[in-house]
Amino acid sequence: MTNVGDSDRLLGLLTEGREEFTGQWVRSVTSTLAGRLPAAEVQQDLHELYPALLDALRSGGLATRDESYGEVRSLLTELSRNRARQGFSPTETAFSVLSLKDVLEPALTAGEDVRAYLQLARVLDDLGLYTIEVHAKTREEIISAQAEQLLELSTPVVKLWEGVVGVPLVGTLDSARTQVVMEKLLQSLLDLNATHAIVDITGVPAVDTQVAQHLLKTVVAARMMGAECVISGIRPQIAQTIVALGIEFGDITTKATLADALRHALDRIEARGPVEIGGLL
Amino acid sequence: MTSSSQPVEESDAQESPITGNGDVVKARQAVRALAQQARLSLVDQTKLVTAASELARNTLSYGGGGTMRVSIVTRAGTTGVKAVFSDQGPGIPDVDLALTDGWSSGRGMGLGLSGARRLADEFTLESAPGRGTTVSVVKWAR
Numbered sequence: 001m002t003n004v005g006d007s008d009r010l011l012g013l014l015t016e017g018r019e020e021f022t023g024q025w026v027r028s029v030t031s032t033l034a035g036r037l038p039a040a041e042v043q044q045d046l047h048e049l050y051p052a053l054l055d056a057l058r059s060g061g062l063a064t065r066d067e068s069y070g071e072v073r074s075l076l077t078e079l080s081r082n083r084a085r086q087g088f089s090p091t092e093t094a095f096s097v098l099s100l101k102d103v104l105e106p107a108l109t110a111g112e113d114v115r116a117y118l119q120l121a122r123v124l125d126d127l128g129l130y131t132i133e134v135h136a137k138t139r140e141e142i143i144s145a146q147a148e149q150l151l152e153l154s155t156p157v158v159k160l161w162e163g164v165v166g167v168p169l170v171g172t173l174d175s176a177r178t179q180v181v182m183e184k185l186l187q188s189l190l191d192l193n194a195t196h197a198i199v200d201i202t203g204v205p206a207v208d209t210q211v212a213q214h215l216l217k218t219v220v221a222a223r224m225m226g227a228e229c230v231i232s233g234i235r236p237q238i239a240q241t242i243v244a245l246g247i248e249f250g251d252i253t254t255k256a257t258l259a260d261a262l263r264h265a266l267d268r269i270e271a272r273g274p275v276e277i278g279g280l281l
Numbered sequence: 282m283t284s285s286s287q288p289v290e291e292s293d294a295q296e297s298p299i300t301g302n303g304d305v306v307k308a309r310q311a312v313r314a315l316a317q318q319a320r321l322s323l324v325d326q327t328k329l330v331t332a333a334s335e336l337a338r339n340t341l342s343y344g345g346g347g348t349m350r351v352s353i354v355t356r357a358g359t360t361g362v363k364a365v366f367s368d369q370g371p372g373i374p375d376v377d378l379a380l381t382d383g384w385s386s387g388r389g390m391g392l393g394l395s396g397a398r399r400l401a402d403e404f405t406l407e408s409a410p411g412r413g414t415t416v417s418v419v420k421w422a423r
Contacts, residue, residue: 172306174302205309206309206331207331208331208335209396210334210338210389213390237324237326237327237328238327241324241331241400244396245335247390247392
């Protein structure tokens with residue numbers, strides 16, 4: 001510690017006014033959060049944080065990256081993560097730390113306290129920035145988790161009839177989604193013992209060469225497993241665009257609506273006779 | 282009536298970077314928004330959006346990224362949408378070959394560039410080895 005005198009003075013002040021400062025701190029934070037967080041939770045957070053901060057100041061001084069601040073940082077990490085999940089802004093989160101400055105300010109009167117106050121302010125600024133960092137990181141984690149969930153959600157494989165599965169595609173079909181769709185479709189063909197698959201693209205806004213290529217790959221893979229594949233939901237504008245692009249769907253059956261595709265699949269199953277309804281085997 | 286000798290006026294121009302797959306989606310959305318604003322028919326909207334999608338992906342995968350500039354154009358009372366894709370990539374050594382159906386220097390179907398030409402009403406391609414590529418497409422409301 002460089003400035004022993006000032007820090008001692010600061011520590012003495014913080015230890016002495018412990019109850020009073022914590023109480024004011026809790027009130028100050030609770031009021032800015034405008035009742036969106038129960039006072040009990042704020043109180044619990046800050047009552048843990050205050051002694052941890054005191055200990056850290058006592059042993060580690062002003063070096064907030066020091067090991068002695070480990071406890072404070074882990075408490076702040078938890079606080080920031082919770083606030084981020086509860087939808088509080090980075091400012092509101094950082095204020096939980098920074099408002100301690102406002103609480104201490106009126107308690108300082110004599111001239112020599114200024115230096116001590118500024119040092120503490122620097123510590124609190126550092127810690128405030130740390131909460132913002134954790135807050136941002138948590139939000140990023142939430143976003144990437146949601147993106148993954150969306151990928152899963154947007155590619156359901158549903159059983160439409162005995163031996164017929166349907167894949168309603170919605171949105172953009174990129175390589176990552178095609179992979180998920182293909183895996184799910186092929187697994188369902190096996191699990192549901194299906195002989196027909198219908199890929200419905202009503203919800204795909206534009207079919208370009210990449211989407212077409214992905215669709216074709218999916219169909220070929222399904223065929224390799226012995227299933228017949230129909231692409232449905234080809235709207236007039238999509239049909240005209242595909243023709244203008246010059247994409248050949250070859251011998252792949254396409255239908256305008258999912259209903260047409262299902263009728264086609266059922267007709268095929270009926271034509272084959274009851275013996276083969278058993279499935280892929 | 283639309284005549285190629287009439288001056289073309291541009292408005293509502295937006296420029297956006299194309300540096301990742303997400304930008305291809307954004308490019309499609311930007312083109313669709315302007316196509317709706319220009320009152321293109323649903324078929325023409327879809328055609329232009331698809332052409333833009335192909336060209337944006339080309340800019341990304343062959344040009345190493347670049348920019349898209351999309352605007353509403355008017356000529357002799359007719360409105361349309363223009364989209365210009367430019368990159369500073371390696372350029373196209375043989376433009377005629379690149380515009381041949383089924384030919385691709387990558388792993389695509391080889392229909393993107395030629396298909397985009399068929400989907401648009403006007404198509405220009407400027408490219409030279411080492412000097413990047415600029416492709417522009419226009420679709421007019423009918």
